Amino acid sequence: MCGIFAYTGNKNAIPILIDGLTSLEYRGYDSAGIHIPQSGTRKAVGGVSQLKLQNINSLQGTSGVAHLRWATHGEPTEINAHPHHDMSHKIHVVHNGIIENYKEIKESLISQGYTFVSSTDTEVIPQLIAFYLYTLKDFEKAVFEALNILRGTYGIAVTYENEPQKIITARCGAPVVLGLGMDENFVASDPTPILRHTKNVIYLSDGEVAIITPQTHAIYNLKNIPITKQTEVIDWDVEQVQKNGFDHFMLKEIMEAKEVVQNTIRGRIKINEGLVKLGGLELVEDKLKHAKRIIIVGCGTAFYAGLVGEYMLEEHAGIPVEVEVGSEFRYRKPILDEHTVLLAISQSGETADTLEAIREAKRKGALTLGIVNTVGSTIARETDAGIYNHAGPEIGVASTKAFISQLTALVLFTVFMGRTRSMNISVAKEILNEITTLPDKIEKILLQKDTIKSIAEKYSTSRDFLYIGRKYNYPIAFEGALKLKEVSYIHAEGYGAGEMKHGPLAMIDQDFPSLAITLQDSVYEKMISNIQEIKARKGKIISIATEGDRVIQEYSNDVIYVPSVHEMLSPILAIIPLQLFAYYFAVTKGLDVDKPRNLAKSVTVE
Ligand code: AGP
Numbered sequence: 001m002c003g004i005f006a007y008t009g010n011k012n013a014i015p016i017l018i019d020g021l022t023s024l025e026y027r028g029y030d031s032a033g034i035h036i037p038q039s040g041t042r043k044a045v046g047g048v049s050q051l052k053l054q055n056i057n058s059l060q061g062t063s064g065v066a067h068l069r070w071a072t073h074g075e076p077t078e079i080n081a082h083p084h085h086d087m088s089h090k091i092h093v094v095h096n097g098i099i100e101n102y103k104e105i106k107e108s109l110i111s112q113g114y115t116f117v118s119s120t121d122t123e124v125i126p127q128l129i130a131f132y133l134y135t136l137k138d139f140e141k142a143v144f145e146a147l148n149i150l151r152g153t154y155g156i157a158v159t160y161e162n163e164p165q166k167i168i169t170a171r172c173g174a175p176v177v178l179g180l181g182m183d184e185n186f187v188a189s190d191p192t193p194i195l196r197h198t199k200n201v202i203y204l205s206d207g208e209v210a211i212i213t214p215q216t217h218a219i220y221n222l223k224n225i226p227i228t229k230q231t232e233v234i235d236w237d238v239e240q241v242q243k244n245g246f247d248h249f250m251l252k253e254i255m256e257a258k259e260v261v262q263n264t265i266r267g268r269i270k271i272n273e274g275l276v277k278l279g280g281l282e283l284v285e286d287k288l289k290h291a292k293r294i295i296i297v298g299c300g301t302a303f304y305a306g307l308v309g310e311y312m313l314e315e316h317a318g319i320p321v322e323v324e325v326g327s328e329f330r331y332r333k334p335i336l337d338e339h340t341v342l343l344a345i346s347q348s349g350e351t352a353d354t355l356e357a358i359r360e361a362k363r364k365g366a367l368t369l370g371i372v373n374t375v376g377s378t379i380a381r382e383t384d385a386g387i388y389n390h391a392g393p394e395i396g397v398a399s400t401k402a403f404i405s406q407l408t409a410l411v412l413f414t415v416f417m418g419r420t421r422s423m424n425i426s427v428a429k430e431i432l433n434e435i436t437t438l439p440d441k442i443e444k445i446l447l448q449k450d451t452i453k454s455i456a457e458k459y460s461t462s463r464d465f466l467y468i469g470r471k472y473n474y475p476i477a478f479e480g481a482l483k484l485k486e487v488s489y490i491h492a493e494g495y496g497a498g499e500m501k502h503g504p505l506a507m508i509d510q511d512f513p514s515l516a517i518t519l520q521d522s523v524y525e526k527m528i529s530n531i532q533e534i535k536a537r538k539g540k541i542i543s544i545a546t547e548g549d550r551v552i553q554e555y556s557n558d559v560i561y562v563p564s565v566h567e568m569l570s571p572i573l574a575i576i577p578l579q580l581f582a583y584y585f586a587v588t589k590g591l592d593v594d595k596p597r598n599l600a601k602s603v604t605v606e
Contacts, residue, residue, distance in 0.1 A: 001070045001174070001604040002082075002096035003027035005193050006157035006167045008063035009184025009214045014056055017066040020186075020193030021048045023241055026249075026395050026594065026601040027096075027189060028070030031081035035092040036061035037164035043081040047595070062214075063165050065157045065187075067094035070600040073102075074119035083159075084123045086130030087114060090161040093129070095122040096189055097153035097174035098605055105149065125156060133160075140211060143168045144224050147209065153352070153604065157187045165213050171204040174604045175350050175378060178202040178210055178217060180231060185212040190348075190374070190602070191234050192241050192393060199234045203376045232376055240392045250396035250487070250593045254579045255449075258442045260401045261572070263390040264408040265435055269415075274428030276416040284385040287367050289420045291341045293320040295366075297329055297357040298345035299603065301399040301482065305371075305406035306345050307475035308571050312410055316427065316568065317418035326353030327606070329360065336364040343369045343413075347394055347402035348602040349377020356606065358382055371409045373402050387413060396594045397601045398487050400579045403479065407572045411435055414568075434566040438573070441563040444547075445576045448560065449584075452577055455542060455558050456584035462513055463490065466504065466539075467578070468497040469517035470527055476517055476571045480578030487586035487593045497530035508539040515581070516556075517574050520546040521567040531555050542581075544574050 003024035007016045017034050029047035036059045044050035047068065067082035074080040083092040099105070102121035109127050110116070116123050128149060132142035139160045153173030160166065169176055169187040179186030179194030179201055186194045187210070191201055202219070204210060208227060210219045219227045246252035268277055281288065294313060296306035306323040313321045324334075326344075336342070342361035346354050349372040358368050358379065370379045370386035373394065380386060391405035412435075415428050459465075465484060469477035478494030485492050495504050497516065508514070514534050518527040528551075531541050535555055543556040547563050560581075562573040586593045 001027060001600050001602055003068040003189045004065070004094040004096050004155055004157050004187065005189070006065040006094070006169065006187035007184065008165050008167050008212055009181065010062055011184065013061050013064040014059055017064050018048060018052065018056065019196070020188065021051070021066050021068055023193045024068055024189060026397050028068040028600045029595050030071045030076035031069040031078065032067065033081045033083050034059070034064060034066045035083040035159065036064040037092070037159045037161050041083060041085070041092065043078050045076055045078055045081065061164065063159065063167065065092060065094045065159050065167065072098055072605055073121045080118045080120050082122060084118060084120065084126055086126040088130060091126040091129050091133070092159045093122060093126045094157050095125060096155040096604065097172070099124060099150055099154065100152035101150070125150065126158070129158065139163055139166070140168065143170070144209065144222065147222055155189055167212050168209065169204070169212070170209040172206050173352070176204040178204065178212065180217060183214050185214060185217055187212065191236070192395070195234065195236060195241060196238045200231050201234055201376070202229050202231055203381070205381070234375070236393055241395060248396065248583070248594050250398055250400060250583050253394055253396050253401040254576065254583060255446055256392070256401050257404045257446065257576055258439045260391045260405045261408050261438045261442065263392070264405045265412065266390070268412055269432045269435065271429060271432045271436070274425035274432065275419055276412045276432070278387055278412060278416055280386050280388065281369070281416065284367060284369070288341065288417065290339065291319065291367065292339040293322070294341045294343055295334070295336070295361070296321060296323045296343045296345060297326050297354055299326045299351050299353050301403050301479060302345040302347060302354070302406060304475045304479040304482070305403055305410065307478070308407055308472060309410040309413070311472050312414040312568050313417060316423055316431070317414050318422040319417060326351060326357045329357040334360065334364070336361055336366040338365045338367070340366040341369060342366045343371065344379055344383060345371045345406055346379050347373045347389070347399055349374040349379040350602045350604050351379070352604050352606045355379055355382065371406055371413070373405065395601070397596055397599050398483055398582070398593065403575060404572055408435070411569060431566060431568065434569055437565065438569065441565060441573055442576060445562050445573060448577070449580055452560060452580040453584040455560065456581050457588050458558070459513055459542070460585060460588040462511065464507070464512050465490065465492040466508070466512065466514040467492060467494045468500065468514055468530065470497050470523040471521070472567055472571050473517040473519065473574050476574050476578070479575055480515060480582070483579055483582035484585060486596050486599060487582050488589060488591065489597065490585070497527055500530055500533060505533060505537065508534055508537040510538045510540065513540040513542060515542045515544065515578065517544045518552055519544070519562070519570050519574065520549055520564065521570060528555065544577050
């Protein structure tokens with residue numbers, strides 16, 4: 001969702017703000033805007049490249065706020081672009097979130113003579129601050145008064161012309177992180193734009209307000225009472241948020257799969273003892289021993305990782321598992337108690353639907369865990385315990401390496417849980433041994449990227465694709481289809497191969513190719529029958545097959561091979577060719593794969 005960024009210091013603010021917006025662009029690109037107190041505002045429909053065309057270098061100043069919008073209220077027009085201002089143009093606000101009571105605030109202000117220019121919910125914020133400023137004559141007090149009226153979600157940064165070096169920021173349900181530098185301070189929706197300036201950060205919690213100047217930062221609750229917060233040091237490097245020679249972040253991140261697996265397992269496995277050490281779960285180990293069921297919650301790709309986790313945990317840890325999308329979980333009546341574990345999976349750690357599921361589970365007494373990539377994110381902080389992915393920052397909107405690390409973390413969690421239950425040491429050792437073979441096997445798949453590229457090019461005129469799989473690779477069919485949909489805007493459906501004959505087979509003809517995950521595992525024979533059914537209807541088959549399987553060629557138009565591995569780990573390999581296929585397919589169409597239309601990386605609205 002939208003990205004906010006703010007700077008106050010002694011350097012020229014323009015390049016710093018533009019640079020910050022550029023690295024935040026995966027959060028939204030419907031419009032972009034920048035405001036420098038006492039100098040001016042520039043806005044543009046589209047992303048940072050459009051904003052740069054707005055004569056931004058004629059602005060001057062050493063502080064300012066900037067914004068990238070993912071439209072919720074109001075069309076993506078210039079007038080609706082942030083920063084928004086009050087009638088006197090003295091207060092400027094950038095906002096990520098949704099103000100739920102904006103209509104009543106707007107009506108009340110209009111009845112008192114205020115006029116509005118945009119159709120956004122955000123515009124009420126500067127107007128309300130101005131309303132209080134008029135009577136209180138104090139910028140800070142006016143912001144506190146206004147914040148106490150707002151309902152909904154916000155991560156905001158506010159500037160005031162009369163105090164140009166001061167920025168007030170506040171958080172309620174949308175992430176805000178402060179970056180603390182030498183004679184300069186920053187505000188951002190996530191640490192990415194801050195990293196190149198400082199690694200010292202403070203994550204605001206809901207209901208917290210921070211006031212920064214170049215030399216100072218102070219944090220308060222909404223009642224204006226000072227709070228002490230710890231500074232954290234980020235361990236990500238600047239290089240990790242750059243493309244490093246790749247054309248797109250998506251390709252760079254797929255190509256990082258090998259290191260991602262290594263980083264997720266590093267220091268966590270004890271092969272000889274058949275044990276997994278997960279420091280983040282130590283405090284809840286006893287509760288986990290007595291857990292009776294696990295509910296996995298996630299959205300999009302994280303949900304599909306959860307579906308794979310269900311197969312892993314039920315088969316090898318012997319514990320009942322249900323998987324649910326975050327957006328549905330709290331709208332039914334989930335039955336939860338103290339023996340239920342809710343495991344939330346989220347790359348960003350900020351997904352609103354997943355977060356609300358966690359809160360609902362907590363209210364009902366369940367133990368909450370997270371598999372989260374972003375250290376210090378809201379989900380990481382609000383869950384009782386968890387496992388960090390250690391995948392490094394993921395910038396491409398389409399999740400790739402985070403999915404690999406989520407699956408790897410789920411393998412570790414399965415062994416961890418299994419060893420407190422029915423899993424014996426030899427099974428654990430076998431799985432852990434196999435997990436160490438993954439990096440080399442991944443490398444072998446990545447080396448085939450040019451072959452996958454030519455297959456993607458060969459099918460580039462197809463308008464529909466079917467993805468099929470069974471058992472562990474049934475969710476991989478969904479994830480493969482999601483990747484193609486989001487970066488190519490092409491119709492792709494994931495289906496359980498066994499379900500084809502119950503309906504979807506009717507769609508198949510020579511123009512409707514299928515990607516079939518047909519590995520030599522416990523469902524191999526069944527998959528072969530399913531792809532034969534497609535072949536018999538003249539459907540084209542691209543198989544993801546096990547290295548050495550020559551028979552598969554008989555039934556397939558094209559084959560991409562992956563090395564043989566323990567069945568439970570096979571989704572980690574099978575998804576990689578599908579990610580590369582989606583990537584090259586979209587590139588062939590000339591699309592911006594890192595910023596697919598209508599999407600944003602971190603979905604902080606429900
Ligand atoms: C994946 O490619 C998507 N862009 C999306 O489905 C994503 O996985 C989902 O929004 C969940 O995000 P999270 O992992 O940050 O919670």
